[in-house]
C-alpha cells in the first residue's frame with residue numbers, strides 16, 4: 001500500500017522528537033511535515049536542539065517547521081499531536097471537525113466518554129468509540145488519546161492479573177524519570193541528589209484513567225514521585241486479588257499475555273508486551289527500558305505477601321511505550337480496524 005502521510009504537531013519537544021524518531025523508517029507512515037510554536041517556525045527541523053540518543057533522521061532534518069495553524073494544515077492522513085494540553089484543547093477538536101485523524105498524547109479530553117483512551121493491548125475494542133464520537137460531534141475526522149505514561153505502565157501488567165485473578169484494590173508508588181516533565185521541566189539543581197514526592201495532577205490521572213480503561217470503579221491509590229533517572233518510569237505495585245494465586249502462575253500469566261496488536265502483527269507491537277524477570281534486582285531503568293524496543297513493560301520482584309496480596313515492580317519507557325510509541329501503535333490499530341476516515 002502507499003504510505004499514509006503523517007504530520008507531527010508539537011514536534012520540537014521530547015515527545016515530538018520521539019514521534020519523529022519512531023516514524024523515520026515506519027513501514028506504513030511517511031513523515032511529511034512538522035509543526036511547532038511560532039518560536040521555531042520557519043527554521044529547518046535539523047536546527048532544533050535534538051536530545052534523543054540516536055542521530056536525527058536525515059529526512060526529518062530537511063523538513064521546514066510549520067507554524068501550528070489549523071487554517072493552513074497540509075493535506076495529510078494522520079496528525080500525531082504532542083502539544084501542550086492547553087493548546088491541544090483549542091486546536092485538536094478543530095482539526096477533527098475539519099476531517100483530520102488526530103492521535104494525541106495531550107491530556108485534555110482523555111476522560112470524555114466518546115474518546116478512546118487506548119493502550120492497544122489492553123482495551124483495543126474502545127477504538128470503536130470513534131463512531132459515537134463522530135456521530136455526536138458531527139466530525140468527519142476523529143480524536144484518539146493515549147493515556148498518561150504512568151497509567152500505561154501500570155495497566156499493561158495489571159491487565160492479565162485482572163483478567164485471570166480479579167482485582168479488588170491497587171496501591172501504586174511511581175518513581176518517574178525527568179523526561180516525563182519535558183526538556184526544561186525539572187531543573188537539575190532540584191532533582192540531582194534528590195527525589196521529589198509530588199507530580200502535579202499525576203495521581204488523579206492514574207486513578208481516573210485506569211478506571212476508564214478497565215471500565216470498573218476500582219479502588220486505587222497512587223503516590224507519584226520524580227527521581228533522577230533520564231528515561232523509564234518504575235512503579236511499585238500492590239494488588240489485592242479476588243482469587244488466590246501462586247507466584248509461578250502470575251509469572252506465567254504475565255509472560256504469555258498477548259493481545260490484538262500481536263495477533264495482527266502491527267509494526268510497533270512488541271512480541272511480548274509484559275516481560276517478567278526473575279532477577280532479584282530488576283527491573284532497572286538503565287538496563288530494561290529498551291525492552292521490546294521501548295514498547296515492553298518489564299516486571300520483577302513478583303511476590304506473594306499474604307493470601308490474595310500480590311506485589312511487583314514494573315518499568316516502562318515513558319516516552320516510547322508511555323507516549324509516542326503507544327500513540328503510533330494506536331494509529332496502526334486504527335489502520336487495521338476499518339474505522340479510518
Ligand SMILES: N[C@@H](CC=O)C(=O)O
Pocket residue numbers: 148149150176177179180181199202318319322323
Ligand atoms: N506526566 C508524566 C509524563 C510521562 O512521561 C510525567 O510527568 O512523568
